[in-house]
Amino acid sequence: EGGKMAKSTQLIDNEVFRAYATYTGIVLLKMMLMSLITAYFRITRKAFVNPEDTASFGKGESAKKFLRTDPDVERVRRGHLNDLENIVPFVGIGLLYALSGPELSMALLHFRIFVGARIFHTFAYLIPLPQPGRGLSWAVGYSVTFSMAYRVLKTAWLL
Amino acid sequence: EGGKMAKSTQLIDNEVFRAYATYTGIVLLKMMLMSLITAYFRITRKAFVNPEDTASFGKGESAKKFLRTDPDVERVRRGHLNDLENIVPFVGIGLLYALSGPELSMALLHFRIFVGARIFHTFAYLIPLPQPGRGLSWAVGYSVTFSMAYRVLKTAWLL
Protein backbone atom coordinates (compact mmCIF):
# COMPACT_ATOMS: atom_id res chain seq x y z
CA GLU A 1 0.00 0.00 0.00
CA GLY A 2 1.22 3.45 -0.80
CA GLY A 3 3.50 2.06 -3.50
CA LYS A 4 1.19 3.09 -6.27
CA MET A 5 0.61 6.49 -4.73
CA ALA A 6 4.36 7.07 -4.49
CA LYS A 7 4.42 7.46 -8.27
CA SER A 8 2.04 10.38 -8.03
CA THR A 9 1.38 13.20 -5.65
CA GLN A 10 1.29 12.77 -1.90
CA LEU A 11 -1.23 15.44 -1.17
CA ILE A 12 -2.34 13.45 1.84
CA ASP A 13 1.13 14.00 3.42
CA ASN A 14 0.57 17.76 3.41
CA GLU A 15 -0.69 18.96 6.80
CA VAL A 16 -3.05 21.60 5.41
CA PHE A 17 -4.50 19.03 3.06
CA ARG A 18 -4.90 16.54 5.90
CA ALA A 19 -6.77 19.17 7.90
CA TYR A 20 -8.97 19.87 4.87
CA ALA A 21 -9.65 16.14 4.45
CA THR A 22 -10.53 15.76 8.12
CA TYR A 23 -12.94 18.69 8.33
CA THR A 24 -14.49 18.01 4.93
CA GLY A 25 -15.03 14.37 5.92
CA ILE A 26 -16.69 15.44 9.16
CA VAL A 27 -18.96 18.07 7.64
CA LEU A 28 -20.02 15.82 4.73
CA LEU A 29 -20.85 13.02 7.20
CA LYS A 30 -22.88 15.58 9.17
CA MET A 31 -24.75 16.47 5.97
CA MET A 32 -25.35 12.79 5.22
CA LEU A 33 -26.82 12.42 8.73
CA MET A 34 -29.69 14.68 7.59
CA SER A 35 -30.92 11.84 5.34
CA LEU A 36 -31.15 9.51 8.32
CA ILE A 37 -32.97 12.13 10.40
CA THR A 38 -35.43 12.73 7.55
CA ALA A 39 -36.06 8.97 7.30
CA TYR A 40 -36.52 8.77 11.08
CA PHE A 41 -39.17 11.53 11.07
CA ARG A 42 -40.90 10.13 7.96
CA ILE A 43 -41.27 6.75 9.68
CA THR A 44 -42.21 7.98 13.17
CA ARG A 45 -44.58 10.71 11.85
CA LYS A 46 -45.86 8.38 9.11
CA ALA A 47 -45.47 11.11 6.48
CA PHE A 48 -44.38 9.90 3.06
CA VAL A 49 -44.30 11.31 -0.43
CA ASN A 50 -44.06 8.23 -2.70
CA PRO A 51 -47.09 5.88 -2.91
CA GLU A 52 -44.78 2.84 -3.05
CA ASP A 53 -43.35 3.85 0.35
CA THR A 54 -46.71 3.39 2.08
CA ALA A 55 -47.55 0.01 0.53
CA SER A 56 -46.67 -1.81 3.77
CA PHE A 57 -49.44 0.15 5.55
CA GLY A 58 -52.11 -1.51 3.40
CA LYS A 59 -53.84 -0.62 0.17
CA GLY A 60 -56.04 2.19 -1.06
CA GLU A 61 -57.33 4.86 1.32
CA SER A 62 -55.75 3.33 4.44
CA ALA A 63 -52.27 3.85 2.94
CA LYS A 64 -53.09 7.09 1.10
CA LYS A 65 -53.52 9.02 4.33
CA PHE A 66 -49.78 8.66 4.98
CA LEU A 67 -48.98 10.55 1.76
CA ARG A 68 -48.74 13.89 3.50
CA THR A 69 -46.29 16.53 4.62
CA ASP A 70 -45.26 16.84 8.25
CA PRO A 71 -43.76 20.00 9.79
CA ASP A 72 -40.87 18.10 11.40
CA VAL A 73 -40.01 16.27 8.18
CA GLU A 74 -40.11 19.53 6.22
CA ARG A 75 -37.89 21.24 8.80
CA VAL A 76 -35.19 18.56 8.50
CA ARG A 77 -35.42 18.75 4.70
CA ARG A 78 -34.92 22.53 4.80
CA GLY A 79 -31.88 22.01 7.02
CA HIS A 80 -30.56 19.43 4.55
CA LEU A 81 -31.01 21.76 1.56
CA ASN A 82 -29.34 24.59 3.47
CA ASP A 83 -26.41 22.23 4.09
CA LEU A 84 -26.16 21.49 0.37
CA GLU A 85 -26.26 25.20 -0.47
CA ASN A 86 -23.47 26.01 2.00
CA ILE A 87 -21.33 22.88 2.29
CA VAL A 88 -20.90 22.48 -1.49
CA PRO A 89 -19.15 25.89 -1.76
CA PHE A 90 -17.04 25.04 1.32
CA VAL A 91 -15.89 21.71 -0.15
CA GLY A 92 -15.04 23.24 -3.54
CA ILE A 93 -13.48 26.50 -2.37
CA GLY A 94 -11.87 24.78 0.63
CA LEU A 95 -10.01 22.36 -1.66
CA LEU A 96 -8.62 25.22 -3.75
CA TYR A 97 -7.78 27.12 -0.56
CA ALA A 98 -5.92 24.11 0.87
CA LEU A 99 -3.89 23.92 -2.36
CA SER A 100 -3.11 27.67 -2.30
CA GLY A 101 -0.47 27.18 0.42
CA PRO A 102 -2.00 28.84 3.49
CA GLU A 103 -0.38 28.62 6.93
CA LEU A 104 -1.61 25.53 8.78
CA SER A 105 -2.81 27.62 11.73
CA MET A 106 -4.81 29.90 9.44
CA ALA A 107 -6.29 26.96 7.55
CA LEU A 108 -7.28 25.22 10.79
CA LEU A 109 -8.92 28.43 11.98
CA HIS A 110 -11.07 28.57 8.82
CA PHE A 111 -12.00 24.88 8.83
CA ARG A 112 -12.78 24.73 12.57
CA ILE A 113 -15.01 27.81 12.54
CA PHE A 114 -16.88 26.64 9.43
CA VAL A 115 -17.54 23.12 10.69
CA GLY A 116 -18.43 24.36 14.18
CA ALA A 117 -20.85 26.91 12.71
CA ARG A 118 -22.57 24.29 10.50
CA ILE A 119 -22.95 21.85 13.42
CA PHE A 120 -24.45 24.65 15.51
CA HIS A 121 -26.69 25.59 12.54
CA THR A 122 -28.11 22.06 12.45
CA PHE A 123 -28.97 22.12 16.16
CA ALA A 124 -30.42 25.64 15.80
CA TYR A 125 -32.62 24.42 12.92
CA LEU A 126 -33.80 21.16 14.46
CA ILE A 127 -34.43 22.15 18.09
CA PRO A 128 -35.30 24.97 16.95
CA LEU A 129 -33.42 27.74 18.74
CA PRO A 130 -34.85 31.27 18.64
CA GLN A 131 -33.41 33.60 16.03
CA PRO A 132 -30.86 35.06 15.42
CA GLY A 133 -29.05 31.85 16.48
CA ARG A 134 -29.56 30.01 13.20
CA GLY A 135 -29.07 33.14 11.11
CA LEU A 136 -25.79 34.03 12.81
CA SER A 137 -24.35 30.52 12.49
CA TRP A 138 -25.28 30.58 8.79
CA ALA A 139 -23.53 33.96 8.39
CA VAL A 140 -20.39 32.73 10.16
CA GLY A 141 -20.05 29.73 7.84
CA TYR A 142 -20.79 31.93 4.83
CA SER A 143 -18.10 34.44 5.86
CA VAL A 144 -15.48 31.73 6.34
CA THR A 145 -16.12 30.39 2.82
CA PHE A 146 -15.97 33.93 1.48
CA SER A 147 -12.64 34.52 3.23
CA MET A 148 -11.18 31.33 1.69
CA ALA A 149 -12.51 32.34 -1.75
CA TYR A 150 -10.76 35.70 -1.41
CA ARG A 151 -7.40 34.00 -0.82
CA VAL A 152 -7.99 31.50 -3.66
CA LEU A 153 -8.77 34.28 -6.15
CA LYS A 154 -5.88 36.42 -4.92
CA THR A 155 -3.43 33.48 -5.25
CA ALA A 156 -4.68 31.79 -8.41
CA TRP A 157 -6.21 34.65 -10.43
CA LEU A 158 -6.00 33.79 -14.14
CA LEU A 159 -9.07 34.91 -16.00
CA GLU B 1 -0.14 18.89 -24.71
CA GLY B 2 0.94 17.50 -21.37
CA GLY B 3 3.96 19.75 -21.37
CA LYS B 4 2.41 22.21 -18.98
CA MET B 5 1.08 19.43 -16.76
CA ALA B 6 4.56 17.87 -16.58
CA LYS B 7 5.62 20.79 -14.43
CA SER B 8 2.98 19.93 -11.89
CA THR B 9 1.35 16.82 -10.55
CA GLN B 10 0.32 13.93 -12.76
CA LEU B 11 -2.59 12.78 -10.68
CA ILE B 12 -4.25 11.54 -13.82
CA ASP B 13 -1.42 8.97 -14.26
CA ASN B 14 -2.34 7.34 -10.95
CA GLU B 15 -4.59 4.32 -11.47
CA VAL B 16 -6.74 4.89 -8.41
CA PHE B 17 -7.24 8.49 -9.45
CA ARG B 18 -8.11 7.42 -13.00
CA ALA B 19 -10.72 5.04 -11.58
CA TYR B 20 -12.09 7.86 -9.42
CA ALA B 21 -12.24 10.17 -12.45
CA THR B 22 -14.04 7.54 -14.51
CA TYR B 23 -16.71 6.67 -11.96
CA THR B 24 -17.20 10.27 -10.84
CA GLY B 25 -17.60 11.32 -14.48
CA ILE B 26 -20.18 8.60 -15.05
CA VAL B 27 -22.22 9.28 -11.92
CA LEU B 28 -22.20 13.07 -12.45
CA LEU B 29 -23.38 12.57 -16.06
CA LYS B 30 -26.12 10.30 -14.69
CA MET B 31 -27.14 13.08 -12.29
CA MET B 32 -27.14 15.62 -15.12
CA LEU B 33 -29.43 13.29 -17.08
CA MET B 34 -32.12 13.98 -14.46
CA SER B 35 -32.39 17.55 -15.79
CA LEU B 36 -33.19 16.24 -19.26
CA ILE B 37 -35.76 13.78 -17.90
CA THR B 38 -37.40 16.58 -15.91
CA ALA B 39 -37.54 18.75 -19.05
CA TYR B 40 -38.99 15.82 -21.03
CA PHE B 41 -41.80 15.28 -18.51
CA ARG B 42 -42.48 19.03 -18.16
CA ILE B 43 -42.94 19.31 -21.92
CA THR B 44 -44.91 16.08 -22.51
CA ARG B 45 -47.10 16.57 -19.39
CA LYS B 46 -47.34 20.33 -20.05
CA ALA B 47 -46.56 21.10 -16.40
CA PHE B 48 -44.46 24.22 -15.86
CA VAL B 49 -43.59 26.45 -12.95
CA ASN B 50 -42.44 29.73 -14.54
CA PRO B 51 -45.02 31.88 -16.37
CA GLU B 52 -42.45 32.77 -19.07
CA ASP B 53 -42.11 29.04 -19.88
CA THR B 54 -45.73 28.79 -20.97
CA ALA B 55 -45.79 31.92 -23.15
CA SER B 56 -45.62 29.83 -26.35
CA PHE B 57 -48.96 28.23 -25.38
CA GLY B 58 -50.76 31.56 -25.66
CA LYS B 59 -51.66 34.33 -23.25
CA GLY B 60 -53.72 34.64 -20.11
CA GLU B 61 -55.87 31.75 -18.87
CA SER B 62 -55.03 29.47 -21.80
CA ALA B 63 -51.36 29.44 -20.76
CA LYS B 64 -52.01 29.68 -17.02
CA LYS B 65 -53.48 26.18 -16.87
CA PHE B 66 -50.03 24.75 -17.65
CA LEU B 67 -48.61 26.30 -14.47
CA ARG B 68 -49.21 23.21 -12.40
CA THR B 69 -47.42 20.32 -10.73
CA ASP B 70 -47.44 16.87 -12.27
CA PRO B 71 -46.76 13.65 -10.30
CA ASP B 72 -44.22 12.39 -12.85
CA VAL B 73 -42.33 15.68 -12.93
CA GLU B 74 -42.26 15.80 -9.12
CA ARG B 75 -41.00 12.21 -8.98
CA VAL B 76 -38.04 12.96 -11.26
CA ARG B 77 -37.27 16.08 -9.25
CA ARG B 78 -37.20 14.06 -6.02
CA GLY B 79 -34.82 11.61 -7.68
CA HIS B 80 -32.64 14.51 -8.78
CA LEU B 81 -32.51 16.02 -5.28
CA ASN B 82 -31.73 12.60 -3.80
CA ASP B 83 -28.85 12.38 -6.28
CA LEU B 84 -27.53 15.75 -5.13
CA GLU B 85 -27.78 14.72 -1.47
CA ASN B 86 -25.86 11.48 -2.08
CA ILE B 87 -23.55 12.12 -5.04
CA VAL B 88 -22.09 15.34 -3.58
CA PRO B 89 -20.70 13.45 -0.54
CA PHE B 90 -19.43 10.68 -2.86
CA VAL B 91 -17.57 13.15 -5.09
CA GLY B 92 -16.00 15.01 -2.15
CA ILE B 93 -15.15 12.04 0.07
CA GLY B 94 -14.23 9.89 -2.96
CA LEU B 95 -11.59 12.42 -4.04
CA LEU B 96 -10.00 12.40 -0.58
CA TYR B 97 -10.26 8.60 -0.50
CA ALA B 98 -8.54 8.31 -3.90
CA LEU B 99 -5.72 10.51 -2.57
CA SER B 100 -5.37 8.46 0.63
CA GLY B 101 -3.52 5.67 -1.19
CA PRO B 102 -5.98 2.76 -1.19
CA GLU B 103 -5.33 -0.47 -3.11
CA LEU B 104 -6.70 -0.18 -6.67
CA SER B 105 -8.86 -3.29 -6.22
CA MET B 106 -10.41 -1.90 -3.02
CA ALA B 107 -11.00 1.50 -4.63
CA LEU B 108 -12.64 -0.09 -7.68
CA LEU B 109 -14.87 -2.12 -5.37
CA HIS B 110 -16.08 1.05 -3.64
CA PHE B 111 -16.58 3.05 -6.84
CA ARG B 112 -18.33 0.24 -8.74
CA ILE B 113 -20.78 -0.56 -5.94
CA PHE B 114 -21.62 3.12 -5.40
CA VAL B 115 -22.22 3.93 -9.05
CA GLY B 116 -24.13 0.68 -9.61
CA ALA B 117 -26.32 1.40 -6.58
CA ARG B 118 -27.09 4.94 -7.75
CA ILE B 119 -28.00 3.80 -11.27
CA PHE B 120 -30.29 1.16 -9.76
CA HIS B 121 -31.73 3.82 -7.44
CA THR B 122 -32.70 5.98 -10.41
CA PHE B 123 -34.53 3.11 -12.11
CA ALA B 124 -36.19 2.14 -8.82
CA TYR B 125 -37.39 5.74 -8.39
CA LEU B 126 -38.59 6.35 -11.93
CA ILE B 127 -40.27 3.05 -12.82
CA PRO B 128 -41.10 2.91 -9.77
CA LEU B 129 -40.06 -0.45 -8.27
CA PRO B 130 -41.79 -1.61 -5.08
CA GLN B 131 -39.94 -0.96 -1.84
CA PRO B 132 -37.49 -1.89 -0.40
CA GLY B 133 -35.70 -1.77 -3.76
CA ARG B 134 -35.13 1.98 -3.77
CA GLY B 135 -34.42 2.10 -0.05
CA LEU B 136 -31.82 -0.66 -0.22
CA SER B 137 -29.99 0.86 -3.19
CA TRP B 138 -29.91 4.15 -1.31
CA ALA B 139 -28.48 2.40 1.78
CA VAL B 140 -25.80 0.61 -0.29
CA GLY B 141 -24.54 3.87 -1.80
CA TYR B 142 -24.67 5.56 1.61
CA SER B 143 -22.64 2.74 3.20
CA VAL B 144 -19.96 2.88 0.49
CA THR B 145 -19.50 6.62 1.05
CA PHE B 146 -19.37 6.02 4.80
CA SER B 147 -16.71 3.34 4.34
CA MET B 148 -14.57 5.72 2.23
CA ALA B 149 -15.02 8.48 4.83
CA TYR B 150 -13.80 6.10 7.54
CA ARG B 151 -10.56 5.46 5.62
CA VAL B 152 -10.09 9.17 4.85
CA LEU B 153 -10.48 10.16 8.50
CA LYS B 154 -8.23 7.28 9.67
CA THR B 155 -5.50 8.26 7.17
CA ALA B 156 -5.68 12.05 7.27
CA TRP B 157 -6.88 12.80 10.80
CA LEU B 158 -5.62 16.25 11.83
CA LEU B 159 -8.16 18.13 13.86
Add this chain to the structure above:
Amino acid sequence: EGGKMAKSTQLIDNEVFRAYATYTGIVLLKMMLMSLITAYFRITRKAFVNPEDTASFGKGESAKKFLRTDPDVERVRRGHLNDLENIVPFVGIGLLYALSGPELSMALLHFRIFVGARIFHTFAYLIPLPQPGRGLSWAVGYSVTFSMAYRVLKTAWLL
Protein backbone atom coordinates in the same frame (compact mmCIF):
# COMPACT_ATOMS: atom_id res chain seq x y z
CA GLU C 1 4.46 30.51 3.67
CA GLY C 2 4.72 28.11 0.79
CA GLY C 3 7.40 26.16 2.64
CA LYS C 4 4.99 23.47 3.72
CA MET C 5 3.37 23.27 0.31
CA ALA C 6 6.81 22.82 -1.30
CA LYS C 7 6.94 19.34 0.20
CA SER C 8 3.80 18.40 -1.71
CA THR C 9 2.30 19.21 -5.05
CA GLN C 10 2.14 22.72 -6.44
CA LEU C 11 -1.06 22.36 -8.34
CA ILE C 12 -1.67 26.04 -7.86
CA ASP C 13 1.43 26.78 -10.00
CA ASN C 14 -0.16 25.07 -12.99
CA GLU C 15 -1.86 27.59 -15.27
CA VAL C 16 -4.81 25.37 -16.18
CA PHE C 17 -5.38 24.68 -12.51
CA ARG C 18 -5.16 28.39 -11.70
CA ALA C 19 -7.78 29.09 -14.36
CA TYR C 20 -9.97 26.34 -12.88
CA ALA C 21 -9.53 27.81 -9.38
CA THR C 22 -10.43 31.30 -10.61
CA TYR C 23 -13.58 30.34 -12.50
CA THR C 24 -14.72 27.84 -9.88
CA GLY C 25 -14.25 30.48 -7.19
CA ILE C 26 -16.27 33.00 -9.19
CA VAL C 27 -19.13 30.66 -10.02
CA LEU C 28 -19.38 29.30 -6.46
CA LEU C 29 -19.49 32.86 -5.11
CA LYS C 30 -22.23 33.59 -7.65
CA MET C 31 -24.16 30.57 -6.33
CA MET C 32 -23.66 31.73 -2.74
CA LEU C 33 -25.09 35.12 -3.74
CA MET C 34 -28.44 33.37 -4.31
CA SER C 35 -28.71 32.86 -0.53
CA LEU C 36 -28.40 36.61 0.03
CA ILE C 37 -30.98 37.37 -2.67
CA THR C 38 -33.37 34.86 -1.12
CA ALA C 39 -32.90 36.48 2.29
CA TYR C 40 -33.44 39.93 0.75
CA PHE C 41 -36.77 38.90 -0.82
CA ARG C 42 -37.90 37.02 2.30
CA ILE C 43 -37.36 40.15 4.39
CA THR C 44 -38.75 42.74 1.92
CA ARG C 45 -41.75 40.52 0.93
CA LYS C 46 -42.18 39.37 4.53
CA ALA C 47 -42.51 35.74 3.42
CA PHE C 48 -40.96 33.20 5.80
CA VAL C 49 -41.13 29.49 6.31
CA ASN C 50 -39.95 28.94 9.90
CA PRO C 51 -42.16 30.17 12.77
CA GLU C 52 -39.06 31.26 14.75
CA ASP C 53 -38.13 33.61 11.87
CA THR C 54 -41.28 35.67 12.33
CA ALA C 55 -41.07 36.00 16.11
CA SER C 56 -39.85 39.61 15.81
CA PHE C 57 -43.15 40.51 14.07
CA GLY C 58 -45.15 39.68 17.18
CA LYS C 59 -46.91 36.61 18.51
CA GLY C 60 -49.77 34.42 17.34
CA GLU C 61 -51.87 35.38 14.31
CA SER C 62 -50.07 38.66 13.66
CA ALA C 63 -46.81 36.75 13.01
CA LYS C 64 -48.44 33.71 11.43
CA LYS C 65 -49.53 35.69 8.38
CA PHE C 66 -45.87 36.04 7.36
CA LEU C 67 -45.51 32.24 7.11
CA ARG C 68 -46.31 32.15 3.43
CA THR C 69 -44.75 31.62 0.04
CA ASP C 70 -44.01 34.54 -2.25
CA PRO C 71 -43.52 34.25 -6.02
CA ASP C 72 -40.28 36.25 -6.00
CA VAL C 73 -38.80 34.21 -3.16
CA GLU C 74 -39.75 30.96 -4.89
CA ARG C 75 -38.22 32.18 -8.14
CA VAL C 76 -34.85 32.88 -6.51
CA ARG C 77 -34.99 29.50 -4.77
CA ARG C 78 -35.56 27.74 -8.11
CA GLY C 79 -32.60 29.61 -9.56
CA HIS C 80 -30.52 28.54 -6.57
CA LEU C 81 -31.50 24.87 -6.94
CA ASN C 82 -30.78 25.04 -10.67
CA ASP C 83 -27.33 26.37 -9.78
CA LEU C 84 -26.73 23.45 -7.44
CA GLU C 85 -27.84 20.96 -10.10
CA ASN C 86 -25.50 22.45 -12.71
CA ILE C 87 -22.57 23.96 -10.80
CA VAL C 88 -21.90 20.80 -8.76
CA PRO C 89 -21.18 18.77 -11.95
CA PHE C 90 -19.04 21.64 -13.29
CA VAL C 91 -16.93 21.81 -10.12
CA GLY C 92 -16.43 18.01 -9.98
CA ILE C 93 -15.90 17.33 -13.69
CA GLY C 94 -13.98 20.59 -14.15
CA LEU C 95 -11.42 19.55 -11.51
CA LEU C 96 -10.82 16.22 -13.27
CA TYR C 97 -10.70 18.03 -16.60
CA ALA C 98 -8.10 20.51 -15.30
CA LEU C 99 -5.99 17.56 -14.13
CA SER C 100 -6.31 15.77 -17.48
CA GLY C 101 -3.75 18.08 -19.10
CA PRO C 102 -5.78 20.18 -21.56
CA GLU C 103 -4.31 23.10 -23.47
CA LEU C 104 -4.69 26.33 -21.46
CA SER C 105 -6.56 28.04 -24.32
CA MET C 106 -9.04 25.15 -24.58
CA ALA C 107 -9.53 25.05 -20.81
CA LEU C 108 -10.10 28.81 -20.65
CA LEU C 109 -12.66 28.50 -23.46
CA HIS C 110 -14.62 25.90 -21.48
CA PHE C 111 -14.46 27.76 -18.16
CA ARG C 112 -15.32 31.17 -19.63
CA ILE C 113 -18.32 29.92 -21.58
CA PHE C 114 -19.66 27.96 -18.60
CA VAL C 115 -19.34 30.80 -16.09
CA GLY C 116 -20.68 33.35 -18.59
CA ALA C 117 -23.66 31.11 -19.34
CA ARG C 118 -24.48 30.62 -15.65
CA ILE C 119 -24.27 34.36 -14.90
CA PHE C 120 -26.59 35.02 -17.85
CA HIS C 121 -28.87 32.22 -16.60
CA THR C 122 -29.23 33.96 -13.24
CA PHE C 123 -30.22 37.26 -14.85
CA ALA C 124 -32.59 35.44 -17.22
CA TYR C 125 -34.24 33.73 -14.25
CA LEU C 126 -34.50 36.73 -11.95
CA ILE C 127 -35.53 39.53 -14.35
CA PRO C 128 -37.12 37.26 -15.92
CA LEU C 129 -36.19 37.32 -19.59
CA PRO C 130 -38.56 35.71 -22.09
CA GLN C 131 -37.74 32.18 -23.16
CA PRO C 132 -35.68 30.70 -24.77
CA GLY C 133 -33.08 32.95 -23.09
CA ARG C 134 -32.92 31.01 -19.84
CA GLY C 135 -33.26 27.65 -21.58
CA LEU C 136 -30.44 28.36 -24.01
CA SER C 137 -28.05 29.59 -21.32
CA TRP C 138 -28.82 26.43 -19.33
CA ALA C 139 -28.09 24.29 -22.42
CA VAL C 140 -24.79 26.09 -23.09
CA GLY C 141 -23.52 25.44 -19.57
CA TYR C 142 -24.74 21.85 -19.73
CA SER C 143 -22.91 21.28 -23.03
CA VAL C 144 -19.64 22.70 -21.72
CA THR C 145 -19.75 20.32 -18.74
CA PHE C 146 -20.57 17.45 -21.08
CA SER C 147 -17.60 18.35 -23.30
CA MET C 148 -15.25 18.37 -20.30
CA ALA C 149 -16.68 15.02 -19.11
CA TYR C 150 -15.96 13.55 -22.56
CA ARG C 151 -12.29 14.50 -22.32
CA VAL C 152 -12.03 13.26 -18.71
CA LEU C 153 -13.48 9.86 -19.61
CA LYS C 154 -11.36 9.60 -22.77
CA THR C 155 -8.17 10.45 -20.82
CA ALA C 156 -8.75 8.62 -17.55
CA TRP C 157 -10.95 5.67 -18.55
CA LEU C 158 -10.37 2.81 -16.09
CA LEU C 159 -13.56 0.97 -15.31
